[in-house]
Amino acid sequence: GNSVTQMEGPVTLSEEAFLTINCTYTATGYPSLFWYVQYPGEGLQLLLKATKADDKGSNKGFEATYRKETTSFHLEKGSVQVSDSAVYFCALRSGGNKLVFGAGTILRVKS
């Protein structure tokens, strides 16, 4: 079945550091890929998405490129802030419309 694998956390960075959170997937067909963010005590919010190969999703300084050849959708940000501290989830949706999430990666940014 379809699945998503994310790098384990927590990831701890200093403010203004470069962020990469790895995400790879296994899916049949042509899935859409998503990154969601969850702040403490809240539900998940969509951060960005890409719906076909080579698409780049971007939002709030975060970006991720849909790489079909490596089945990856790594999340990057050039300069993180303390306010970016949260849990980040990679997800995919494919035929059948099932939305499958990775395990989540905790990001901690210290000032």
Add this chain to the structure above:
Amino acid sequence: DAGVIQSPRHEVTEMGQEVTLRCKPISGHDYLFWYRQTMMRGLELLIYFNNNVPIDDSGMPEDRFSAKMPNASFSTLKIQPSEPRDSAVYFCASSLGRQGAVNTEAFFGQGTRLTVV
């Protein structure tokens, strides 16, 4: 739109009691998902509906769990009898289901934090 609305936000109950979690999806959305989040297992898809019909309930952990969607604006997740290991945050999410739905994101509610003592 107010977004996906879940109730209650917090529920504390004793082992053996019946628990009912409620969800109101965003108007016009015809996919509804129920997830459970725990530290040990992360975010698990329990069941999802399309046009009020259950499509995949393979994630429902046991027969103690049941979910219904009697109409397009309401869904329930019931646990009977509840056990301490059911303690988790339960999320409901909804999304569009028209052509191209695979491209559309799901919108999440704030979750219900369930504690079974």
